[in-house]
Amino acid sequence: MGFTHRKITPLWPQSNAECERFMRSIGKSIRAAHTQHQNWKQEMFTFLRNYRATKHATTEVSPAKLLFGRNIKTKLPTLTQKYDDKEIRETDERKKDKMKDYADTRRNAEPSNLQIGDTVLVKQDKQNKLSTPYNSNPYKIVERNGTMLTAKRDNGHTITRNSSFYKQVKIPLTIVNEKKKKNQDVRKNKQNTAYLKVM
Structure with a gap:
């Protein structure tokens, strides 16, 4: 058919x-x-x-x-x-x-300029008067098929929505560096703890 x-x-x-x-x-x-x-x-x-x-x-x-x-x-x-x-x-x-x-x-529609690798926030349902329009946890675009975009968080959670559900954000370089430094400190502390247990 x-x-x-x-x-x-x-x-x-x-x-x-x-x-x-x-x-x-x-x-x-x-x-x-x-x-x-x-x-x-x-x-x-x-x-x-x-x-x-x-x-x-x-x-x-x-x-x-x-x-x-x-x-x-x-x-x-x-x-x-x-x-x-x-x-x-x-x-x-x-x-x-x-x-x-x-x-x-x-609807004042405009073409989406979001590309793979962009950091975005995802629109969320309004839970109460204090809830924000977008989820504060940033995602990264990993796949694009027309207006259908798939984004992924650092913890592995993925979400697929229309491009109108996403809002691009610019993360300052200082925040990225602080996050990397924090992760390095955590790994260093874990290594020191493991070394003390062996001793």
């Missing part, structure tokens, strides 16, 4: 927008059937049949017509009309680009 498995960024439903939008429509039909005390399974099939027979706003052709090359039988009379597959694909691409431009403008 041409299905391809694709991993979706965690906590980023926008990357799976088509499925999420369709599930919203199905959920609405199920809630309507439940409110009217009807069989929700039967009403869901009715909704799917009507959806497949209705012209799509983007392609301007019904999904059934695109799949089977003909209109499916419904209670309403239909007229046969020929469609050009290339023209439909061009219309689909043009309208999707228009919707993307509108969404990017409304």
